[in-house]
Amino acid sequence: MVVAVVVVGDVVVVVGVVVVVVVEVVVVDVVVVVSAAYAEAAPRAARTTPIQRNQTPRRIAPVCRTVRLFVELLQRNAILRPLRRGAYDLTVPGHVVPEESAGLAVEVLDLVKRYPKSRVNAVDGVSFAAAAGEVFGLLGPNGAGKTTTVGMLTTRVRPTAGVARIGGVDVVRDPVRARAQLAVVPQQSNLDRSISIRDNLIFHAAYHGVPAREREERADELLDQFGLLDRARDRPDFFSGGQSQRVMISRALMHAPRVLFLDEPTTGLDPAARLFVWDRLRELRDSNVTLILTTHDMDEAALLADRVGIMDHGHLLALDTPAALISSLEGEGTLELTADQAADGDVVDALGALAGVQKVETVQVGAENGSPEARPPGAQPLRVRLYLTGDAALCVAPAAAVLAEHGLALQDVKLGAPTLEDVFIHLTGRTLR
Amino acid sequence: MSAVAAPALEQGAQWRAFRAVLYRDLYVTWREFPAFLAQVILQPLFLLFVFGKVLGTLNYTQHGYTDLLFPGLLALTAVLTAMQALAFPLVAEFGWTKEIEDRLLAPMPTSYVAAEKVLFAVLRSLIATLIMIPVGILILGSIPWRWDNFALFVVALVLGALVGAGFGLLMGTLVRPERITLLFSLVFTPLLFTGCSQYPWPSLDQIRWFQVVTACNPITYVSEAFRGAMVPGVPHIQPWICILVLIVAVSVLLTVGIRGFYRRAID
Numbered sequence: 001m002v003v004a005v006v007v008v009g010d011v012v013v014v015v016g017v018v019v020v021v022v023v024e025v026v027v028v029d030v031v032v033v034v035s036a037a038y039a040e041a042a043p044r045a046a047r048t049t050p051i052q053r054n055q056t057p058r059r060i061a062p063v064c065r066t067v068r069l070f071v072e073l074l075q076r077n078a079i080l081r082p083l084r085r086g087a088y089d090l091t092v093p094g095h096v097v098p099e100e101s102a103g104l105a106v107e108v109l110d111l112v113k114r115y116p117k118s119r120v121n122a123v124d125g126v127s128f129a130a131a132a133g134e135v136f137g138l139l140g141p142n143g144a145g146k147t148t149t150v151g152m153l154t155t156r157v158r159p160t161a162g163v164a165r166i167g168g169v170d171v172v173r174d175p176v177r178a179r180a181q182l183a184v185v186p187q188q189s190n191l192d193r194s195i196s197i198r199d200n201l202i203f204h205a206a207y208h209g210v211p212a213r214e215r216e217e218r219a220d221e222l223l224d225q226f227g228l229l230d231r232a233r234d235r236p237d238f239f240s241g242g243q244s245q246r247v248m249i250s251r252a253l254m255h256a257p258r259v260l261f262l263d264e265p266t267t268g269l270d271p272a273a274r275l276f277v278w279d280r281l282r283e284l285r286d287s288n289v290t291l292i293l294t295t296h297d298m299d300e301a302a303l304l305a306d307r308v309g310i311m312d313h314g315h316l317l318a319l320d321t322p323a324a325l326i327s328s329l330e331g332e333g334t335l336e337l338t339a340d341q342a343a344d345g346d347v348v349d350a351l352g353a354l355a356g357v358q359k360v361e362t363v364q365v366g367a368e369n370g371s372p373e374a375r376p377p378g379a380q381p382l383r384v385r386l387y388l389t390g391d392a393a394l395c396v397a398p399a400a401a402v403l404a405e406h407g408l409a410l411q412d413v414k415l416g417a418p419t420l421e422d423v424f425i426h427l428t429g430r431t432l433r
Numbered sequence: 434m435s436a437v438a439a440p441a442l443e444q445g446a447q448w449r450a451f452r453a454v455l456y457r458d459l460y461v462t463w464r465e466f467p468a469f470l471a472q473v474i475l476q477p478l479f480l481l482f483v484f485g486k487v488l489g490t491l492n493y494t495q496h497g498y499t500d501l502l503f504p505g506l507l508a509l510t511a512v513l514t515a516m517q518a519l520a521f522p523l524v525a526e527f528g529w530t531k532e533i534e535d536r537l538l539a540p541m542p543t544s545y546v547a548a549e550k551v552l553f554a555v556l557r558s559l560i561a562t563l564i565m566i567p568v569g570i571l572i573l574g575s576i577p578w579r580w581d582n583f584a585l586f587v588v589a590l591v592l593g594a595l596v597g598a599g600f601g602l603l604m605g606t607l608v609r610p611e612r613i614t615l616l617f618s619l620v621f622t623p624l625l626f627t628g629c630s631q632y633p634w635p636s637l638d639q640i641r642w643f644q645v646v647t648a649c650n651p652i653t654y655v656s657e658a659f660r661g662a663m664v665p666g667v668p669h670i671q672p673w674i675c676i677l678v679l680i681v682a683v684s685v686l687l688t689v690g691i692r693g694f695y696r697r698a699i700d
Binding site for chain 1: 447
């Protein structure tokens with residue numbers, strides 16, 4: 001029998017928290033169960049199922065039986081090298097684990113969280129990964145599961161199923177080592193109110209084992225960088241939101257984390273403070289720190305994030321760069337035209353017939369002003385919004401020509417490019433703010 | 434891509450984190466030492482003064498009552514100081530200041546954070562109780578003291594502090610922040626007056642139901658153990674019974690308390 005095996009570079013382990021990747025091998029039509037340590041393996045599989053420590057889910061059991069037979073077959077043919085009881089080296093000679101997968105700062109695979117007494121999963125099978133130095137934005141309305149996802153990654157929420165790793169460290173199996181590599185900047189201040197902000201930084205570093213002299217130096221350095229040096233001896237009680245935020249970011253950086261989690265980092269900050277924080281975050285990204293930010297702010301996500309995941313009802317609905325997400329929208333742009341006088345449906349039809357126009361929508365002028373009876377219907381000047389497949393600017397001249405043909409003059413033109421917010425509304429059906 | 438394997442935590446890193454958190458607590462206490470003293474001393478000081486000095490001088494209490502009272506007040510101080518040192522900060526830290534989050538994210542097991550709280554509460558309790566000795570001499574003129582039962586005194590002191598810490602951990606993780614005032618009226622006051630600190634337990638024979646009630650309060654066994662150590666002439670519960678009950682109480686309270694701590698710390 002000729003066996004073609006697609007192997008993902010790991011061992012068969014059905015003990016411990018592993019991900020079982022079911023690979024259909026076409027040649028012999030056998031089902032292979034492979035544990036994969038890497039999320040990138042999952043897309044190659046026909047089906048993936050997370051397995052909890054020491055348990056074999058019923059739906060996996062038949063597959064496991066098949067695997068036992070398959071493993072025996074491979075052993076007989078001296079393809080498999082037994083490692084220990086129940087574990088075999090399935091690595092194909094010459095197969096190298098892709099470097100990218102080893103370099104992932106954050107890996108989330110089929111993560112599920114169901115709170116006790118809840119009927120639905122707060123997080124329902126979320127998978128994503130972030131590389132070192134990447135800025136990853138998690139967007140979603142309240143209750144979408146962002147906070148729970150981040151809670152699981154930061155060891156404060158125990159996953160019901162699935163795998164989460166920080167710098168390759170499994171957060172469930174080794175939370176202590178995971179904590180050493182991450183830092184969290186919450187939305188609300190959790191600074192130690194009994195001690196000065198400088199001591200806040202220094203004690204945080206002490207918890208993380210930074211040597212005494214180094215933590216003093218680094219504290220002064222960071223306080224300086226964040227414009228807090230003159231307030232170093234103050235207690236955080238009367239700090240404004242923006243100041244607390246800056247203290248918390250500098251505290252988080254004291255132990256040089258590989259992954260920094262930020263929850264709504266600039267909500268409630270004034271524009272100057274916001275720009276300041278954005279600049280600092282960009283610097284961090286440049287120094288290879290991975291930033292995971294959860295935010296409501298579309299502009300912030302579009303501006304800062306390399307990639308954005310949009311969540312709702314515990315699911316990851318979309319995951320891509322902001323630009324790719326925006327271009328995934330059917331319409332590329334919008335064009336809003338206002339004419340000098342009212343017009344009949346013919347004009348609208350003619351505009352709809354233009355090349356590149358997907359849809360024409362009549363905009364009620366009165367409705368926008370909040371007084372629909374301001375003018376009798378029909379007396380309103382024509383106002384339409386065109387949804388386009390191409391660039392809006394290119395459509396202005398043809399549209400103006402159509403209006404002129406019908407004896408109308410163009411009074412106002414608004415060009416619109418779709419934003420991340422449009423993507424969000426398209427996916428979740430609701431606005432954020 | 435740079436080398437990315439997570440650095441192995443060196444041996445002792447977890448203990449270093451534990452020590453750093455303990456140091457933070459001691460540092461804050463040291464900086465607010467007068468406030469700490471006022472907090473722990475004032476209540477027993479007034480009890481000593483009124484029950485020991487005032488009532489005695491006015492001849493409302495029998496001669497020798499202060500010898501009964503003093504060990505009881507030491508017990509009260511040992512238990513309640515540890516309890517307060519844990520319960521109130523914990524309710525606040527989990528409830529609204531969220532200060533504990535930075536410690537929960539330190540590279541050590543969650544149980545270490547709870548253990549540090551317990552150890553710190555015990556240390557505070559030991560300091561407060563030992564301070565009561567000179568305060569007692571100052572107010573009462575003399576206190577009953579015997580070196581021959583010193584070992585029993587120390588064991589009872591540590592167990593008393595641990596009982597208080599266990600109570601504190603339990604309260605601190607069970608009580609919701611908005612209910613913190615209830616903690617005072619529903620828990621502190623009953624504990625304060627049913628702990629046999631103002632009367633020896635065997636003498637309650639005459640009020641049988643109250644004797645049963647007081648037998649349910651672990652502070653009773655701390656008070657009685659201290660009496661066994663300091664005024665063995667007064668009828669008291671056998672020290673070995675006290676120690677046994679206290680060990681059981683400490684085990685139960687700490688087990689349930691740490692479980693409650695886990696529930697609050699990790700969803």
